[in-house]
Amino acid sequence: MRKWILTGLVMILVVATILAGCSKDTEGTASDDPITIALSPWPGWFFWYLVEEKGFFEKHDVEVKLEWFPVYSDSLQALATGRVDANSQTLSDTIAPLSKDIKLKAVLVNDNSNGGDAIVSTQDIASIADMKGKTVATELGTVDHLLLLTALEQNGMSERDIKYVNMTVNDAGPAFISGKVDVAVLWEPFQTIAVNEGKGKVLFSSKDTPGLIPDLLVFREEVVKDRAADVQKIVDAWFDALDYYAENEQEAIELMAKHAETTPEDFKTGLDSVSIFTVEDNVEAFTDMDSFESLIHTGELTAEFLKKLDMIDEIPNIEQLLEPKFVNEAAKR
Numbered sequence: 645m646r647k648w649i650l651t652g653l654v655m656i657l658v659v660a661t662i663l664a665g666c667s668k669d670t671e672g673t674a675s676d677d678p679i680t681i682a683l684s685p686w687p688g689w690f691f692w693y694l695v696e697e698k699g700f701f702e703k704h705d706v707e708v709k710l711e712w713f714p715v716y717s718d719s720l721q722a723l724a725t726g727r728v729d730a731n732s733q734t735l736s737d738t739i740a741p742l743s744k745d746i747k748l749k750a751v752l753v754n755d756n757s758n759g760g761d762a763i764v765s766t767q768d769i770a771s772i773a774d775m776k777g778k779t780v781a782t783e784l785g786t787v788d789h790l791l792l793l794t795a796l797e798q799n800g801m802s803e804r805d806i807k808y809v810n811m812t813v814n815d816a817g818p819a820f821i822s823g824k825v826d827v828a829v830l831w832e833p834f835q836t837i838a839v840n841e842g843k844g845k846v847l848f849s850s851k852d853t854p855g856l857i858p859d860l861l862v863f864r865e866e867v868v869k870d871r872a873a874d875v876q877k878i879v880d881a882w883f884d885a886l887d888y889y890a891e892n893e894q895e896a897i898e899l900m901a902k903h904a905e906t907t908p909e910d911f912k913t914g915l916d917s918v919s920i921f922t923v924e925d926n927v928e929a930f931t932d933m934d935s936f937e938s939l940i941h942t943g944e945l946t947a948e949f950l951k952k953l954d955m956i957d958e959i960p961n962i963e964q965l966l967e968p969k970f971v972n973e974a975a976k977r
Contacts, residue, residue: 678709682731684716687832687914688755689732690900695885706877730863734787736946743956747865749967753921753929757857760917762849764838765827772799781809781816782829792829795848832914855936879970923975930968
């Protein structure tokens with residue numbers, strides 16, 4: 645059933661992408677049009693608002709329009725269908741389109757989840773093994789679904805051992821808080837809210853799977869080819885914002901917390917659950933190494949895992965997804 649749903653969804657995206665491409669070929673795209681970047685609720689991605697509001701896009705003379713998607717999976721579809729030029733998304737969620745020959749390029753690592761994705765349970769569940777027969781909610785095919793399956797596999801279990809409920813993170817959190825499910829797999833800020841308001845606890849998190857969940861800026865390949873100078877400016881603006889954050893942390897946290905509609909204290913808690921990548925971290929991540937710090941290595945392992953679960957039909961060439969020239973150029977400056 646899972647294979648049918650996911651394959652069907654990806655095929656819909658493939659057709660939509662072809663149609664979007666035909667439309668753009670007909671209409672033409674002006675080089676001075678704003679570049680649209682999608683983002684969703686995740687601590688590391690709120691830095692895009694810091695880039696925007698502190699004028700770093702303007703500093704680098706590039707016009708960017710940020711598009712907010714409260715539901716993360718909607719942003720994935722928006723990129724695949726050409727509704728936006730770029731999206732903030734995980735490596736694992738970029739592999740399925742790549743396997744279906746949807747042309748995407750990852751140009752920047754925003755961060756790596758380090759506890760920001762977690763399995764949140766009621767207090768009476770003491771271990772992953774205790775989840776057997778329990779109701780567990782997360783969204784089918786997303787990175788948190790992958791985290792759940794990884795935790796189950798590491799404990800000699802599978803999805804057959806639980807009562808799986810397919811819910812978006814926006815619905816899974818409230819369902820846990822109201823007692824409708826025993827366990828929810830959530831990312832920040834939904835994770836902290838569920839723990840605080842639902843009297844839950846973190847049972848397993850991305851701290852237990854270091855390197856599994858890199859968060860990226862991913863462009864449609866045609867944008868990278870046609871507007872490389874603008875992509876470079878966006879990458880440079882991002883690193884300027886990180887420098888600003890290092891020198892003005894409290895002000896930056898208050899600004900991002902406002903967009904996250906939470907308190908600065910709770911936003912800082914969420915931000916502490918991710919490792920923000922410096923330009924040096926980025927250069928290392930785009931290098932082929934036999935470690936989780938390498939996107940190639942992590943991508944290949946993730947693709948093998950997805951294939952074993954019938955989420956993709958074949959393992960794609962991860963190197964085709966990566967475009968390191970922008971972070972390499974930023975590192976020279």
